[in-house]
Amino acid sequence: MESNILHNTLINTAFLLLLVNLLTYWTAIAFPNFTQLRAISTSGTICVNILLSIALCLRWITNNYFPLSNLYESLIFLTWCLSFTQIIIERQVKSSLVGAISAPIEVFIIAFASISLPAEMQKASPLVPALHSNWLMMHVTVMMLSYAFLMIGSLVSILFLIITQGKSIALKGSSTGYVVRNNKLVGGSMSKNYIDNSFNVSQESSYINKTMIPRMSLLESLDNLSYRVIGLGFPLLTIGIISGAVWANEAWGSYWSWDPKETWALITWLIFASYLHSRLTKSWQGKKPAIIASLGFFVVWICYLGVNFLGQGLHSYGWLS
Secondary structure, eight states: OHHHHHHHHHHHHHHHHHHHHHHHHHHHHHOTTOTHHHHHHHHHHHHHHHHHHHHHHHHHHHHTSOSOSSHHHHHHHHHHHHHHHHHHHHHHHOOSHHHHHHHHHHHHHHHIIIIISOHHHHSOOOOOGGGOSTHHHHHHHHHHHHHHHHHHHHHHHHHHHHHTTTSOEEOOTTSOOEEEETTEEEEOSOOHHHHHHHTTSOGGGHHHHHHHHHHHHHHHHHHHHHHHHHHHHHHHHHHHHHHHHHHHHHHHSOSOOOOHHHHHHHHHHHHHHHHHHHHHHTOSOTHHHHHHHHHHHHHHHHHHTGGGGGOOSSOGGGOOO
């Protein structure tokens, strides 16, 4: 009983910190001169991750199995993965943008798990026979981490599309350079000196210089960030699907059963494989790959949560009922 009270206190505290973090991140975006806000928000994310870690470990110790047996525990762990991924990315990019777009998702997940799910579904229940395996921690953990990376990478692509809405912008290659041609911002693999010269070919381009260069830098950052984050999540998704197939063969005697969860995991894999293929081969440029990645955000949610409403399949322990 005491462990349940402590667990609920930890989750509620994490939820309040996430709300504060959400406001802090958005304030840091609105007032970039207040550099202390980024450090405060990053510290808040670390605190949230620690609180969730303690809550999950407490549940693990109390029930003697890794807390991934039902939807509630899965949602809490997904929030932990998102905050963990967010911390890693923020250490690399030194920007509040990642936190500003991922914090609302984390708040939504915690709120859904704590408020929307009935109390019976929040209680730990005995593991079904299929989950009595060492594959539980490996397969589900890798899949959750892949979801976290793919969600954040997709959110960055959505932000990219919002900023470029109604504008003729084309990014090429790895977004390493941009030029203006016929009042259009075009990117390509070219040197920085060439770019600088291109922006100063005439007096008429002075207005474009002042207004487009900051946005150009932001678009370059978003495009590259989305590509790199999805590039990290995709191998994790691949490993998760393969490990799930091996586990399914041990538990159910078949590597693949076209279960709704398995089918949508394959669809998710194909969506992000298409995105990475278009980026690597440069067959699509600019907004088109970002549209694929943005679609992937919704496909991930269908794979993770949406199929639970179907109420059928071998993954019956995760269904809403």
